[in-house]
Amino acid sequence: MSTYGLTTNTIAGTPSRVTQAIATASRRTGVDFTYLMGQAQLESSMNPTARAGTSSATGLYQFLDQSWLHVVKDNGAKYGMSWASDAIQQSGGRYYVADAATRQQILDLRNHPETASVMAAELASDNRAYLEQRIGRPADSTDLYLAHFLGAGGAAKFLATMSYSPDTPAASLFPAAARANASIFYDRTGNARSLADIRDRFASKLANGAQTAGLNASSADMGGGYAGGIPEGANMVQPADYMRIAQAQRAAAPETDIDTPDAISGEEALASQQMLGQQQPYPAFAPRAETARLAYLMLATFGR
Template sequence: MSVPSIGARASVTSAIQLASQKTGIDFNYLLGQAQVESGLRTNARAATSSATGLYQFIEQSWLGVVKEHGDKHGLGWASNSIRQTGSGRFVVSDPDTRRAILSLRNDPQAASLMAAEHASDNKDALESALRREATGTDLYMAHFLGLGGARKFLKAMDASPDRSGAALFPAAARANRGIFYSPNGTPRSLGQIYERFAGKLDKGAAAVGGTGAASGSFGAGDARFQQLVQSLGPDAEVVLGNDAVGRDQQWLTTLDRFKNTTATRDDARVNPLRPTPQTARLAYMMLASMGA
């Protein structure tokens, strides 16, 4: 497997950041998903399906999301060229136009925007069905099992997390034995499968400069970060280093402890500059792009 250059990785990360800003889908989730799916390689191809690109869209999924959301992102020519048949398939009449639309899966900006829009659609549908906020892991379950499969999985897990995943999804288990079974052949529970996906997302995001957990509730880490920074007072200095990347919970706990032990030491506080979550995220992205 090839590894993207620092410049290519920076370009991809910037595209993901832009997609996050435009759609409201969490940056860390999109980054973790891209790393898990393709290793941030825009030219990644699956050996056993038509899945291609940064987010490994298969042809029908790509045509569907471009048809639905392409126009709002400057892809009206593509959206207008796609039609849905009575059987539900998406088709493009002109072969050259079809190839051009499918090749957009290898464009980091188009792929990131469509992945974010697809995640946003799934987020709305899951929250309506589950009547709770969707997490990054919930969205990845929709990516893995499809929206209907994710609804079934998550509702069953909420009711009985120890239930066998293979018993509920036998076809998926046959095709993905390593996910549904442990190395010794023991079936994994729904809860165990869910946690494995959460771990994959978090590790993926952390490996390429993520600023927080990719698997949890969107915005929770940033909100707590902002509260902690504010609680330190107007003259507190907060300096983020690479040790914070991917270990936000540990870092925030340390910051809590720092706040408590320095609450009465006003004379020790200095403030040349107090970062915000937004500038901290930018600093992380800059460090990641330099290979730090």
């Protein structure tokens, strides 16, 4: 059980919230369910609140800060997160959020399995479209994981070179990635692994990850399905989920005195209402950005 109260495995054949979240993301985006399960197992052992010790990687799919801001900027509005995508700006190739509190709220959504799953699926879908245009064939799950590892452009370069020279040492094409991931690019004796070797290892890791997550991954391209079938009735990503997170964060935050220059006195509010024939007094403060955002999300929920 995680700190968000989310089960991370299946009990008595009932899909956990994490499994349901991944199934929903698969249905909404068309990205293979088995691939998403295998990737989550590899990245976080199905733990929605996992954190890396050496980087900003966080959550079920271990999104780095910049990767998360990028994918939310591109896809957040589809899932009731216009407040987040609109707040994310880009400058000099990097993404940023001007307000520190809003930035943290956006980054914290990586710990929310529904949000993390659908953003991972959207990113995989974008990578698939890019790769298929570049390599001229359908991209399989191992290709998608290469794109996750090297970026879409790096994966396209990897696969294009492997198509005519599979024995090329991968480190010669990706020296920076090799320095940061020596165990992937070199064997225990220090010999450089070839492109074909690395792709085969990724395919094997995905298959093992899917099996560990409770799947029947019977083929190298991860074409198998969930042992019990893709869970039915999984809840769609709802703005109310984001509201609960924001409200929980607000409840946990220390209270501070906030200057509200636009506030009106109780007497002024009552006088205004009497003029309008209303009986209940208005709150004696002006709405703030956070409460406005929650109100927007509540209205968006009604439209689902």
